[in-house]
Amino acid sequence: MAKKMDELLDSNYDGIEEYDNDLPRWWLYLFFITIAFSAFYISYYHFGPGTDGQPLALLDKEMQAHNAIVAKNEASTSVSSESAVEFITAAATDETKLAQGKEVYTAKCAACHADKGQGLVGPNLTDNAWIHGGTIPDMVRIVENGVLEKGMLAWKGVLKPEEINNVVAFLWSIRNTNVPGKAAEGDVIAE
Ligand code: HEC
Numbered sequence: 648m649a650k651k652m653d654e655l656l657d658s659n660y661d662g663i664e665e666y667d668n669d670l671p672r673w674w675l676y677l678f679f680i681t682i683a684f685s686a687f688y689i690s691y692y693h694f695g696p697g698t699d700g701q702p703l704a705l706l707d708k709e710m711q712a713h714n715a716i717v718a719k720n721e722a723s724t725s726v727s728s729e730s731a732v733e734f735i736t737a738a739a740t741d742e743t744k745l746a747q748g749k750e751v752y753t754a755k756c757a758a759c760h761a762d763k764g765q766g767l768v769g770p771n772l773t774d775n776a777w778i779h780g781g782t783i784p785d786m787v788r789i790v791e792n793g794v795l796e797k798g799m800l801a802w803k804g805v806l807k808p809e810e811i812n813n814v815v816a817f818l819w820s821i822r823n824t825n826v827p828g829k830a831a832e833g834d835v836i837a838e
Pocket residue numbers: 751752755756757758759760768769770776777778779780786789790794797798799800802814815818832833
């Protein structure tokens with residue numbers, strides 16, 4: 648016996664009435680498909696390839712891969728890589744790069760290292776004495792990570808890698824210019 652369409656039910660909720668029609672076929676099929684899919688998905692998710700049987704093991708694996716990438720990136724920050732040393736050495740004689748580096752220096756560093764790098768709160772950057780080493784990678788490392796307990800800020804993430812390159816190139820260009828200022832601190836680095 649075919650069911651009548653659009654037959655009103657007796658119920659009446661504050662004026663809201665309803666039909667007793669069947670669910671549309673397409674809707675019902677979609678519903679069955681999701682049930683079938685869930686059976687497949689649950690078994691795949693828990694026991695499928697690469698999961699080691701457990702979502703947590705999978706998470707663990709992905710976290711390890713992620714941490715390895717983070718560690719690698721931290722170890723070889725773009726700016727302290729070998730090519731960065733080349734880049735910075737070249738930039739230290741490039742007027743444009745130096746001007747950009749000086750701009751960063753004046754905006755971010757001069758407050759503590761003084762306008763010409765002669766030192767104020769921070770050490771004199773124009774002498775030949777360095778607390779943390781006087782090579783390009785040393786400078787990049789200090790600029791990136793800072794010496795927080797001594798008041799030198801960490802600039803990684805604040806300055807773009809390119810700005811760090813340029814500002815270190817600027818430091819490289821003013822080292823050993825011996826602007827009178829704060830007395831030498833650290834070890835003398837022979838050229
Ligand atoms: C808030 C103050 C402050 C600011 C701003 C600052 N520094 Fe420093 N900086 C210091 C202090 C203090 C030290 C000394 C750290 C120590 O004694 O270990 C230092 C040390 C350094 C050193 C190592 C010097 C050495 O003798 O080994 C470098 C290089 C340096 N700063 C570069 C920069 C650059 C580049 C900037 C700007 C991007 C900057 N600093 C901004 C306070 C500052």
